[in-house]
Amino acid sequence: MQKLGDLMNKRVxxxxxxxxxGVxxxxxxxxxDPKRDTxxxxxxxxxxxxxxxxxGYxxxxxASSLRTQRTMTIGVMIPDITNMIFPPIVRGIESVMEPLGYASIIVNTDSQRGREQRLVEIxxxxxxxxxxxTAVLLEDPTIERAAGAGLPVVTLNRRIEGTHIPYIINDEAAGISAVFNLLYDLGHRHIAHLAGPQLLSTGQLRLNAFRAAxxxxxxxxxxxxxVEAAQFHETDGRRSASEILLRAPETTAILCANDRLALGAIDHCRKVGLNCPTDISITGFNDMPLLELIPPRLTTVRIQQFEAGAAAARLMAAILAGQGEDVPVETILPVLLVERDSVAAPRSARVTGR
Amino acid sequence: MQKLGDLMNKRVxxxxxxxxxGVxxxxxxxxxDPKRDTxxxxxxxxxxxxxxxxxGYxxxxxASSLRTQRTMTIGVMIPDITNMIFPPIVRGIESVMEPLGYASIIVNTDSQRGREQRLVEIxxxxxxxxxxxTAVLLEDPTIERAAGAGLPVVTLNRRIEGTHIPYIINDEAAGISAVFNLLYDLGHRHIAHLAGPQLLSTGQLRLNAFRAAxxxxxxxxxxxxxVEAAQFHETDGRRSASEILLRAPETTAILCANDRLALGAIDHCRKVGLNCPTDISITGFNDMPLLELIPPRLTTVRIQQFEAGAAAARLMAAILAGQGEDVPVETILPVLLVERDSVAAPRSARVTGR
DNA sequence: GAAAATCACGCAATCGATTGCATGAACGCT
DNA sequence: AGCGTTCATGCAATCGATTGCGTGATTTTC
Structure with a gap:
């Protein structure tokens, strides 16, 4: 049974x-209009x-959008949806915005400046x-301009200096500090940092946190x-781990800026005959899915992807509801140290200490 | 230097x-209008x-959409973007549609019928x-109705009977057949199937292919x-593997309907003292990312996610360009058997055959 | 050189919903 | 009873781009 309106196949x-x-x-x-005043x-x-x-109206x-100048649509810019950390963020955003009637247009920037600019325009x-x-590039003027022109913007993972653009960040410094202290307390003194690309905000942030720790x-x-990796990728993890061991053979622990780098590092160490964790301790960051299936199970830092997306969306919703004054500029989400099997006391500590 | 149009902060x-x-x-x-005729x-x-x-116009x-009845936007319905097989599909779609000026609204159905219906309406x-x-549910009338009402629809992974809705599928039957024959040719005769949920199209398709092989x-x-798993998840893989071994201890190989089930199955076997592949061979399906980092590296079937998305998008683009007559109803993409380390000859074959 | 054809552009309606203002009716008040 | 309110609804403009049709001007044609 068709609805009556369908019969002429034209929208009511x-x-x-x-x-x-007759009115x-x-x-x-x-x-x-649900919120009618007349x-x-x-x-x-x-x-x-x-x-x-x-x-069946x-x-x-x-038509409504044309008149009211509101599309009930938001844009979500991410570097690359195939990077496993982003889907949960997207779903977190969706979990907040969809019930409010908003749809999202998701675009992938591939961390390319020109592309990013084009996408903002689109x-x-x-x-x-x-x-x-979800910012990754440092020094990216495009989004600032859009915000300056009056478009509500919320950023994830990066603070844009000199503006009042609200941002959500994970407490990466606390995470790095936690793993660093874990290693230090076990007796590690030769801790190397396998850093992420320094033109990405997370890469830089984590390196700074490492130095501070x-x-x-x-x-x-x-x-x-x-040693700075060119990309957050296993291949670069391998390469950079190799360089670390070459430059500092005394290294007993490698604190990696992200899980994939850590996986690469572990792989390289295995290849050169170093067992993780007995010969060398290696840590990751992000706690990506499936990690506990890959031996040695990586000790890492879990960041709240879904919640970060949801938090950003809540801010956005508040701004769109006209309560832009009330939203906090900074939101820092706590992280969680996940201790697994890729960390152990260094040989030296085991010999002397026990 | 601002663009002139920005000065009055109003769109040109x-x-x-x-x-x-003055015109x-x-x-x-x-x-x-680039394609003007006047x-x-x-x-x-x-x-x-x-x-x-x-x-800066x-x-x-x-406004254009209101008048022309075209939004240059397509909807992309997937079960769950956090499921790693979908992001590449999304990017495949994007790779075709974006250059044509189309944006995508991506929605997650969570494989729930009610939600799916609501999302189609949205x-x-x-x-x-x-x-x-990207269909997963069998027997889902919502999308058919939309197509019946004249909305261009292309499906991925499922054929909708009795309609002319174009669909893209991976040659799953060939994939299952390839792994089955691999096992058979190694001497396996007691091959069990750890099947996926039968109310999902892939679950059903692969089971049928298994029977045919x-x-x-x-x-x-x-x-x-x-044994049918309730979900495509490691936990169900463990549970179902356990049931298989209980019901048929003579089993020498488990052909799993997907990688995650296989990972769960391997894990369970390890727990009960069965080594993969020496005691039991286990195969997966999909070839999801990171698989080669998880030992024993899974022998599986690679399906072309990105290409499937791109192919679907190409069909959609053709339909939207008015060449709907020319698009093939069926597109089958080839799959690739990926042989790794989770398969070996059964003990029996090793004893008698060599 | 006049009629006809072509050309370049303007006019105004249209897409569908929203909203400030106008209007007519019902009502209350003295 | 007469006048001012209040109330419920209608009218028409508006959002910005598109497009069929019309019109005046120019060019072509015999």
Missing amino acids: TLKDIAHAT HVSTVSRAL PLTDDVVLRIRQAAEKL RPNRI LQDRGVDGIIH AADRRLDTKAMTI | TLKDIAHAT HVSTVSRAL PLTDDVVLRIRQAAEKL RPNRI LQDRGVDGIIH AADRRLDTKAMTI
């Missing part, structure tokens, strides 16, 4: 309902509602009501081995 | 350009183009020009052990 509009009920379209519009007779409202129901969002052309931007323990940060 | 419209150049808006519209003086076109450039897609309300649907080798399919 306010005008059709107006026709059917003016404006009256229909008001009757169907007074209407209950009888009329009821008749209109029933007619709308019967005809569905409001035309396009989103603006489509009239998104706001943009949630080392300084906290009164280690000579200048003497510490730090 | 055709009318503004018309004002600036009518309709002329501006035509001058800016003849215009080169001089006028040039002046309008320059003015548009200078004022960006067409209002909303997408229709937003006036998407078409829907690419067994029949091809003249095995008694009725006697074969087949």
Whole structure:
């Protein structure tokens, strides 16, 4: 049984309902507006509602958007959805925005500046009501300009200096500090850092946190081995681990800026005959899925992806609801140290200490 | 240096350009339309183009959509973006649609019928020009109705009987057959199937393919052990593997409907003292990322996620371009057997055969 | 050189919903 | 009874781009 409105295969509009009920379209519009302020007779409202129901009316969002200048759509910019850390963020955003009637247009920037710029324009052309931007590139003026032009923006993972753009960040410094101290307390003194790309915010943030953690323990940060990977990828993990071992054979622990680098590092160590964790301790960051299936199970730091997305979306929702004044500029989410099997006391500590 | 148009913080419209150049808006519209058919003086076109450039004109897609009934947006329905097989599909779609000027609204159905129905309506309300649907549920009337109402639809992973909805599928039967024959040729005769949920299309498809492959080798399919997992998840893999070993201790190989089930099965076997592959061979399906880092490296079937998305998008693009007649209803993508370390000859074959 | 054809552009309606203002009716008040 | 309110609804403009049709001007044709 088809709905009546389907018969002529044409969308039912306010005008059709107006026709059917004998009132003016404006009256229909008001009757169907849930938060209407104009007074209407209950009888009329009821008749209109029933007619709308019967005809299978569905409001035309396009027309509405044109008039109201709101699309009930937000743009979500991420580097690459195939990177496993982003899907949970996307779902976190969705979990908040969808119930509010917002849809998301997700775009992948591939961390390319030009592409990012183009995508911001595309989103603006489509009239998104706001943009949630999981930033990775440092120094990226595009999104700042959009925000400056009055478009609501919330960033994830990066603070944009000199603006009041609200941002959500995970407490990466605390995470790095936690793993560093774990290693230090086990007796490690030759801790190397396999750093992420320094033109990405997370890469830089974690390197700084590493230096700070080392300084906290009164280690000579200048003497510490730090090798920067070109990408957050196993291949670079392997390459950089190799360089670390070459430059500092005394290294007993490698603190990696991310899980994939750590996996690469473990793999390289295995290849050169170093067992993890008995010969060398290696730590990751992010706690990506499936990690506990890969031996040695990586000790790492879990960050709240879903919650970060949800938090960003909540801020965005508040701004879009006109409560932009009340949203905090900074939101820091706690991280969790996940201790597994890739860390052990260094040989030296085992010999002397036990 | 700001663009001139930014100064008054208001979007530049055709009318503004018309004002600036002293022509009518309709002329501006035509001058800016790349595929215009109405003849215009080169001089006028040039002046309008320059003015548009200078004022920083960006067409209002909303207004355009209202008039033309095209939003240049498609809906992409997937079960769950956090499931690692979907992001590549999404990027495949994007790789084709974005250059054509289309944006995608991605929604997660969580394989729930009610939610799916709601999402189709949401997408229709937003006036998407078409829907690419990575189907998983069998018997799902919602999308068929949408297609019946004239909305262009392309499905991935499932054929909808009795319609002409184009679909892309991976050659799953060939994949199952390939692993089955690999096992058989090594000497396995007691091959169990750890099947996926039978209310999902892939679960059903692969089970049928398993039966067919067994029949091809003249095995008694009725006697074969087949256990259905409730979900495509490690936990169910463990549970079902346990059941298989209980019901048929003579089993020498488990052909799993997907990688995650296989990982669970391997884990369970290890726990009960069975080494893979020396005691039991286990195979997966999908070849998900990171698999080669998890020992024993799983022998599995690689399916072309990105390419499947791209192929679906190409069909959609063709339909949207009005060449709906020319698109093939069925597209089958080849799969690739990936031989790694989780398969070996059964003990019996090793004893008697070598 | 006049009629006809072509050309370049303007006019105005249209897409569907929203909303400030106008209007007519019902009502209350003195 | 007469006048001012209040109330429920209608009217028409508006959002910005698109497009069929019309019109005046120019060119072509015999």
